[in-house]
Amino acid sequence: MDEILARFLEKNGPIMARREVPPSSIERYKGKLPPLLLSYWKEYGWCGVGEGILWLVNPQEYEAVVASWIENTALEALDTFHLVARSAFGDLYLFGEKTGFSLSIDAPVSRYSISNQNISPPDTDREVQNFLLTFEKDYNDFDDLFDPSKNKLGTLRDDEMYGFVPALSLGGQADLQYIEKVKTVEHLILLSQITSLEPYTMSDL
Structure with a gap:
């Protein structure tokens, strides 16, 4: 295990619910995703960390999610994006083939943030390292509801997330009583269809 990943796991918790990545998936994303990320897939699989607060996922399974969120938006023309990680509550992390x-x-609040950058192939592995080094569990813990949700509903499976039912934009509240275990792909697509995706602004911070 390399030093960066070891530090990430020491800070955020061990790997759980590991799924073997088939060679066909490694081949599919060669030249599209960083070699370092593919090497992690090969050795550690698609998996959860931090008791399921973050998941490294199969981008192919989330192609419909990405399309549902960014089709017919200005984001669509910027790059070809692949969803490679997501949180227990639907924070989605996408890797652009040109922009990292x-x-x-x-997803729960239908907001996005984007950085304008272009990367060269030697920089893609550094992008992965920076993602791991800067990941914060607290930032992905929606209103400190992760532990209460896990205690009430149980640990997530790899195809599940904690969702607000009804969705926040439909009158749900950021409260434990409104949280349910839901199927991740289906719920994320539903959220994308409820309200339009908008950029974060200074007033949101």
């Missing part, structure tokens, strides 16, 4: 880890979507 430039786009993140906060």
